[in-house]
Every structure is written in structure tokens, then in C-alpha cells.
Amino acid sequence: MSPPPRDLLTAHTDAHYCEGRARLEPGCGFFRPESRPSRDLGVLLAASLAARGPLRVLDAMAGCGIRALRYGLEGGAEAVWANDADPDRLPLLERNLAGLKGLRCSARTAQHLLAECLQRQERFELVDLDGFGCPTALLPLALEAVAFDGVLYLASTDGRSPTGHDRPAAIRLLGAAARAHPASWELALRLQLGTVARAAWAMGRGVEPLFSFSEGRTFRTAVRLRRRAGRGEEQQLGLLAHCHGCGAQEVQPLLRLRQWQPCLCPASQAQPLAISGPLWIGPLQDPALLAVMASLGDTLPGSLGAAGARLLGQLAADPGVPPVCWPTAEIARRLSCGPPPLAALVAALQAEGWVALASGVMPAQLRSDAPWSVILQIAQRLAATAAGAAK
Known part of the structure; x- marks a missing residue:
């Protein structure tokens, strides 16, 4: 995946930026301090993985290196590979991450990096893919880089195609229909999860969503990769129908797909149901893991900011079903x-x-x-x- 266009890069005049235990130079590049809640949750996710055994992290689109640095300083990673496609940023990346144990830095495109990992049969307990645009093309290689029971932490900034604003692009990028829907952020997350699930199933693997959220600009999902699909996991892929006339909604799993029940409102006679999918119709959050992450936040001072704590609480209170x-x-x-x-x-x-x-x-x-x-x-x-x- 290519880096963001130059006209989207933001120059930062501050010499250093502090977040959690990290202190670094943002440099001249695409960096949003407002995205700290997503980084906080990533750190707590990493810490939960490190509590189970050795944690190796691959940050495929590291930017200035803030996520990689926090994974090493706060998340308990024993090895971190930080990569960014822009070779001009490699000196900044190396400078920001100097002293981090088990560190590797590189400047490759994400495709080349992930292909190299596949060729070397190298896998990681956490793969962070914080891309620009839609990451679908990278999913097969990214999943190959995730160890069994490891996690893919995926981000997409493509807000038009999965929210129904660019239907042809949704077909091309997601292999799915996306129609305008009142819960547009959730629709985008479910389409993204459905795409991840299909890619994993094609490899003979299973998936378990851990948490999913958005602020309307970036759509983030953390998914655990299982050695094989769980019993009945395929029932979590389905279609979502919405009547724009009266507001009613229906959902069906693809395994038991049948004729849609007709909406009885007068407007439905002239306007058929708007159907989106295939998409993930199962849970979006794992409340047990989120509880563990919240407790880790109490033991890692400074790792969880106020906005991140609010987000964590909101997600823990809503597992995401029914869809x-x-x-x-x-x-x-x-x-x-x-x-x-x-x-x-x-x-x-x-x-x-x-x-x-x-x-x-x-x-x-x-x-x-x-x-x-x-x-x-x-x-x-x-x-x-x-x-x-x-x-």
C-alpha cells in the first residue's frame, strides 16, 4: 500500500511529542495526536498478549514510530519490527526508536515487507496494519504474518465505499454491496470484518473479533487469528437489509438465506429494501478481553488517557449483537x-x-x-x- 499523498502530510513544528511513556519527534509526516485512543487500546492489547507469552510486533506502516515505540516501552514487546514505505523517514524512525530492545527498522512497501515475512516463514503475535485507504489487497499477506492466536490490528481510512457513498468501489474493494444505512460506522466495520473473515477462511483459519470502533474517519478492528474456524463460525457472515421508507431492518446469515420478508409500509412498494453485505453479523467486541485491558490500564500509569478510557468503557458495555x-x-x-x-x-x-x-x-x-x-x-x-x- 502506498503512503498518503504528499498534500495530506502534516508538518509538525513541535520538537517532541509525548504520549504514554513515549517521547519522540513526529517529524514532517501524517500524524494525528487525536488518534491516541486507538494507540492506547493497541498498547493494552499488546500488554494482554505479552502476559500470555513472548510478544513480537510487526508495525508495517510505522510513520514516525509512535505505535512501535509504545509497544516496546509499555506493551511488553520483546521484539519490534518497525517499517515505513518512505525511505526518507527511515533516519527519523531509527532515531525515535533507538534503544528499543529487539528492534528492526526498514523502509519497504507493506506488500514487499509482508511478502518477505511469508518467504521467511516469520510470524508475529501482533501485526499492526495502520494503512491509508482500503487495506483489502494486503489482507492475505498480513494474515500469513500473524502467528496462531495472534492478532491483526487493522485500520482503514476508506470511508466512502463501506458506508454506501461509493457503491461500485465497495464491490471492487470489499466484494460486497454497501448501501446507505443509519448506523454507517458500524456498517463499515462489519464489512471490514467480513472481508477479514473470508480471507482467513480461504486459508483454512478462523477469526475472533476482539474490538472494533471508529470516530467516523478511520475504521479499526482487532481480530484474533485461530488455527481453524470455530464451530458455526460461518453463520456470522450475512446480509443486512434496511427499509428507507419506515426504518425497519432485517438480518440473515448466508448459510440460511431465504426470501426477505416484505416490509408492509406504503413506501416499500416504490422503494425496495436496501441490502448490504456479505458482512460480519456476529459480535464486534470481546468483553472479557476488554475487561483485562481495562485492568492493565490501571497497572500501566499513563498508558490509558481519558478519551481511551471512555472508549474502552463504551465498547465493553456493548458486545455488538444483535447487529x-x-x-x-x-x-x-x-x-x-x-x-x-x-x-x-x-x-x-x-x-x-x-x-x-x-x-x-x-x-x-x-x-x-x-x-x-x-x-x-x-x-x-x-x-x-x-x-x-x-x-
């Missing part, structure tokens, strides 16, 4: 009054026996297995009760 979400804004649009508070709607749905959660992926979104009509009825009731109490 359907609605924004409270859409609920408000379909009621004669404003929507009830999200927490009250979640509690009311749970009281009636439905699964209901606040989404950890996108703010102000409800995740539930309740039919859309039931969600609207309960929301209407709660809103009417609140309006009556206010009189």
Missing part, C-alpha cells in the same frame, strides 16, 4: 414528539424481555432485537408519559 442499530434521531423523526432518553428506552425494552443496549460504536444509537414497530410504540409511550409529567 441492528437505530439512531435516536430517526426515532424522533417518526414520532409526533421528541424521543425519550436513550437510557430510558433501553430500560423499557429490557423490561419487556428484548435485548436492548446503547451502541458503543456510534453515539445516540439503540441496539435491539425488538421489531421496529415495537421500538416505536415503546418510544411513543415513554415520550407521551414524559410530556404528561411535564404539564
Whole structure:
């Protein structure tokens, strides 16, 4: 994968930047201090892997080296290979990482680096692929570089194709249909996970998503690679349908694909269901691992910033199933009054026996297995009760 275009590179005038235990020169390159939460979670993920045994890290697109440096200083890595495609940045990378144990630095394209790892049969417990654009072309080689029970920490900055804004590109890059959807960030993450799963299954391997999140600009997933697919794992690949007329959603696994139930709203007669997929319809988060990461954050002072701690808490509270979400804004649009508070709607749905959660992926979104009509009825009731109490 090529480095970002020069017009997207940002010059940093500060001599040094500090984050966690890392102190380094950002240099002149693409670097976002605002991405610290993703680096914090990567460090805690690395620390959880290091607690199980020796940790070797491959940072295939290291930039200035901040992730690689933190993996070595805070994540417990005994060996770190930091690579960046721009040879002009190699002196900066070597300078920033000087003194890190088990260090290798290189300046190769990610394709060449990963192909070299395959040729040498060299694998890593953590492969960090923080690319620019869509990383699909690198997935087969990247997965070959992950040790069994190791983790691929993958990022994509392609926001148009997986959110339904460039449907032909979604077909080319993801091998999937992507339609406009109210939970667009989650749709993008599920399409990305589906692509990873298909690539791993083609190799005879299995996958286990550990955590997935986005701020709307970059889509990040951490996936554990298993020696073989788990029982019923293929049922986690499916299709997601959305009626733009009334807002109803349906989901089906590909293994049990049947005719879609017709939406009964009047608008559906003129506008068919918008179907996206194949995509991952299983869990997005592993709450047990996130709990371990949170506890590690308490033992690694400075490794988890305030924004990272909030993100970790949000993800831990929402495993990501069922795979359907609605924004409270859409609920408000379909009621004669404003929507009830999200927490009250979640509690009311749970009281009636439905699964209901606040989404950890996108703010102000409800995740539930309740039919859309039931969600609207309960929301209407709660809103009417609140309006009556206010009189």
C-alpha cells in the first residue's frame, strides 16, 4: 500500500511529542495526536498478549514510530519490527526508536515487507496494519504474518465505499454491496470484518473479533487469528437489509438465506429494501478481553488517557449483537414528539424481555432485537408519559 499523498502530510513544528511513556519527534509526516485512543487500546492489547507469552510486533506502516515505540516501552514487546514505505523517514524512525530492545527498522512497501515475512516463514503475535485507504489487497499477506492466536490490528481510512457513498468501489474493494444505512460506522466495520473473515477462511483459519470502533474517519478492528474456524463460525457472515421508507431492518446469515420478508409500509412498494453485505453479523467486541485491558490500564500509569478510557468503557458495555442499530434521531423523526432518553428506552425494552443496549460504536444509537414497530410504540409511550409529567 502506498503512503498518503504528499498534500495530506502534516508538518509538525513541535520538537517532541509525548504520549504514554513515549517521547519522540513526529517529524514532517501524517500524524494525528487525536488518534491516541486507538494507540492506547493497541498498547493494552499488546500488554494482554505479552502476559500470555513472548510478544513480537510487526508495525508495517510505522510513520514516525509512535505505535512501535509504545509497544516496546509499555506493551511488553520483546521484539519490534518497525517499517515505513518512505525511505526518507527511515533516519527519523531509527532515531525515535533507538534503544528499543529487539528492534528492526526498514523502509519497504507493506506488500514487499509482508511478502518477505511469508518467504521467511516469520510470524508475529501482533501485526499492526495502520494503512491509508482500503487495506483489502494486503489482507492475505498480513494474515500469513500473524502467528496462531495472534492478532491483526487493522485500520482503514476508506470511508466512502463501506458506508454506501461509493457503491461500485465497495464491490471492487470489499466484494460486497454497501448501501446507505443509519448506523454507517458500524456498517463499515462489519464489512471490514467480513472481508477479514473470508480471507482467513480461504486459508483454512478462523477469526475472533476482539474490538472494533471508529470516530467516523478511520475504521479499526482487532481480530484474533485461530488455527481453524470455530464451530458455526460461518453463520456470522450475512446480509443486512434496511427499509428507507419506515426504518425497519432485517438480518440473515448466508448459510440460511431465504426470501426477505416484505416490509408492509406504503413506501416499500416504490422503494425496495436496501441490502448490504456479505458482512460480519456476529459480535464486534470481546468483553472479557476488554475487561483485562481495562485492568492493565490501571497497572500501566499513563498508558490509558481519558478519551481511551471512555472508549474502552463504551465498547465493553456493548458486545455488538444483535447487529441492528437505530439512531435516536430517526426515532424522533417518526414520532409526533421528541424521543425519550436513550437510557430510558433501553430500560423499557429490557423490561419487556428484548435485548436492548446503547451502541458503543456510534453515539445516540439503540441496539435491539425488538421489531421496529415495537421500538416505536415503546418510544411513543415513554415520550407521551414524559410530556404528561411535564404539564
